[in-house]
Amino acid sequence: MAIEAWFMDESKEDQRLPHRRNPNEPASLEHLAELGVLYWHLNPKDYENDEELKKIREARGYNYMDLLDLCPEKVANYEEKLRNFYTEHIHADEEIRYCLEGSGYFDVRDKGDRWIRIWIKGGDLIILPAGIYHRFTLDTSNYVKLMRLFLGEPVWTAYNRPQEDHPARKEYIKSLTEKVGMPLAAH
Numbered sequence: 001m002a003i004e005a006w007f008m009d010e011s012k013e014d015q016r017l018p019h020r021r022n023p024n025e026p027a028s029l030e031h032l033a034e035l036g037v038l039y040w041h042l043n044p045k046d047y048e049n050d051e052e053l054k055k056i057r058e059a060r061g062y063n064y065m066d067l068l069d070l071c072p073e074k075v076a077n078y079e080e081k082l083r084n085f086y087t088e089h090i091h092a093d094e095e096i097r098y099c100l101e102g103s104g105y106f107d108v109r110d111k112g113d114r115w116i117r118i119w120i121k122g123g124d125l126i127i128l129p130a131g132i133y134h135r136f137t138l139d140t141s142n143y144v145k146l147m148r149l150f151l152g153e154p155v156w157t158a159y160n161r162p163q164e165d166h167p168a169r170k171e172y173i174k175s176l177t178e179k180v181g182m183p184l185a186a187h
């Protein structure tokens with residue numbers, strides 16, 4: 001089972017709606033990988049004993065873990081948090097999220113600054129690279145339970161756009177040009 005992603009329309013309607021273009025314009029996993037976005041599908045049941053998750057955590061050094069149950073009863077300043085999540089930003093580190101239950105949308109900017117909407121559901125683990133512009137919203141199901149992973153002491157600081165001089169942003173832009181630039185330069 002693969003994740004679904006698509007280019008967003010321009011409408012300013014409710015952020016929780018799918019915002020597909022008409023006709024739908026899918027974005028492939030390969031396209032996401034070119035942006036440095038990584039994806040795995042795991043079995044979210046019994047995640048505490050999942051060997052696959054364990055392997056990914058070990059390989060990438062994700063020693064920190066916590067759970068975010070995104071509902072008004074369990075999250076302080078719920079509305080404010082949701083607003084901040086949907087404000088376009090970057091981080092100095094990777095953002096690693098594993099969806100255990102429910103669903104939601106991660107939006108990431110592509111190289112041409114277009115929004116790609118990634119629909120995550122139970123079992124989807126995604127990694128956004130440091131420095132990529134992104135945001136998050138619940139979908140119309142209004143509920144998600146996420147595992148947050150991190151390498152070392154967690155830092156969740158969001159730097160809202162524009163951040164063109166932020167070292168993580170510069171590093172990210174450099175990594176993009178290296179990825180597409182290398183094969184061309186060889187000709």
Ligand SMILES: CSCCC(=O)C(=O)O
Nearest residue numbers: 085095097135136146158
């Ligand atoms: C609800 S997790 C995703 C939101 C986000 O981008 C963040 O926490 O930085």
Ligand SMILES: [Fe+2]
Nearest residue numbers: 089091095158
């Ligand atoms: Fe973020």
